Amino acid sequence: MNPNFHVVDFLVFGLYALIIIGVGLWVSRTKKGHKKTAEDYFLAGKALPWWAIGSSLIAANISAEQFIGMSGSGFAGGLAIAAYEFMAALALIIVGKFFLPIFIKQGIYTIPEFVEKRFSTNLKTILAVFWIALFIFVNLTSVLFLGGKALDVIIGNGDGSMVLPAIICLALVAAAYSLYGGLSAVAWTDVIQVALLVIGGLITTIIALHYVTPDGGIINGISHIADVAGDKFDMVLSRDNKEYNNLPGIYVIIGGIWVANLYYWGFNQYIIQRTLAAKSLKEAQRGIAFAAFLKMLIPFIVVIPGIVAWVMYSEGTFGSKEAFEIAGSTSLNNDNAYPWLISTFVPIGLKGLVLAALAAAIVSSLASMLNSTSTIFTMDIYKPYVNKNASQTKLVNVGRLTAGISLIIAVLFAPLLGNIDQMFQYIQEYTGIVSPGILAVFLMGLFWKKATNKAAIWGILASIPVALFFKLFPTEMPFMDQMFYTCIITIAIIFMVSLTSNPNDDDTKAIHLTSDMFKTDKVFNICAYIICILIAVIYAALW
Helix, strand or coil: CCCCCCHHHHHHHHHHHHHHHHHHHHHCCCCCCCCCCHHHHHHHHHCECHHHHHHHHHHHHCCHHHHHHHHHHHHHHCHHHHHHHHHHHHHHHHHHHHHHHHHHHHCCCCHHHHHHHHCCHHHHHHHHHHHHHHHHHHHHHHHHHHHHHHHHHHCCCCCCCCHHHHHHHHHHHHHHHHHHHHHHHHHHHHHHHHHHHHHHHHHHHHHHHHHCCCCCCHHHHHHHHHHHCHHHHCCCCCCCCCCCCCCCCCHHHHCCHHHHHHHHHHHCHHHHHHHHCECCHHHHHHHHHHHHHHHHHHHHHHHHHHHHHHHHHHHCHHHHHHHHHHCCCCCCCHHHHHHHHHHHHCCCCHHHHHHHHHHHHHHHHHHHHHHHHHHHHHHHHHHHHHCCCCCHHHHHHHHHHHHHHHHHHHHHHHHHHCCCCCHHHHHHHHHCCCHHHHHHHHHHHHHCCCCCHHHHHHHHHHHHHHHHHHHHCCCCCCHHHHHHHHHHHHHHHHHHHHHHHCCCCCCCCCCCCCHHHHCCCHHHHHHHHHHHHHHHHHHHHHC
């Protein structure tokens, strides 16, 4: 056990777990005589208000890959990694205005269900199987592994002995309320989780800035890291920067990052599912705008601590070089930066609160992924192929069983991930093999009436070898550029196959769009303008 982690911290952390499980079970209760339906379990009864939607979107998104992985990338490359967050805020606005009205009008449960309505059952099934595999073997396993690794450093001795027990503990907490309560339990507990992760993140940032200079003080800390690590605050990296291949300069703003963000925020089931559960389109759009503002905060509570850790390590501040190595980073493993700061500098009592915030980020994402995995399997595979006449109760029970099995598989596979230098970049890079093709199919399906099912299938199948060609071809092309070119080529394939198979007429399943569909209220529009101005100011100041 880590001597820096006190019994008081264990009590605080335990209290957090009990509150989350208790609240999750309480909001999941049903009225006497009412049986939980599929809509109740998978879409929270379509009753979520904007503030719950926005909170849940961020809680589902912010996990170990941000707190641990993005902080590690901040340690390695600096603030430029925050492009993912700032561009995500813009992507959310685009999704809210142009994608969401179409999805909600279709009345869908899942993204694969939309694929069936626009293209075909065959394509829906292909994508449903793909997403289930992605959620289990990439998303769930990586979140569990990073979470276990973080707890091993904070609570244990950083030698890896507590990784598996920590993984099991995190999985049990997520399962305790999400398997029973469904999306209602996940979304309403996320309101608590997102408040906790923001507070905990701010505490870590403030304490780290205070200790980075012997004089103490937050202002002194900011001034010190700006002097020592000025190049770490460049938002646009030059070609001679060692992190350029991960964050390729201006192309981060105008290139492949849009493929990653539009795919993630627009067509990722465990994200978009919250908006499908809204009371109305207006509530969903306001929730997305709220999430965009929260997204703007994330770099300051996640990336800045990574930069502080780099300054401490490089200077050997307060013996931190040795402490960092004790924390399991003898080979400069960047993903130990955030846990090391918590373990070394956060005081007793607050350490338990900060760990609870980190656990909140992990558990909320696990719960979201589990619910979405079970939703896709139940509604897109079990119901149409196994039991078309399944009762509502049967669908809910199948959803719970699916989530439980998915979690068990992820727990078994998570420890096999081993040591990866920058987990956040790793996840982005390998998800980027498949996301460009999916984004291309959806964009063409949404906004081009001539796109055919045959073209969509050709596009999705061709996108994988195209992406692998760019990845394996012996060039120095950054993976973001690979994603961008793969998406463009896939769009071209869909365009050519569609014109070849159906040159004159619109596809019979084409979506008929009207200008009224994309009208947004004054609140959403004002929020969108503010987000755009803030991002412009940040990039102008830190170019």
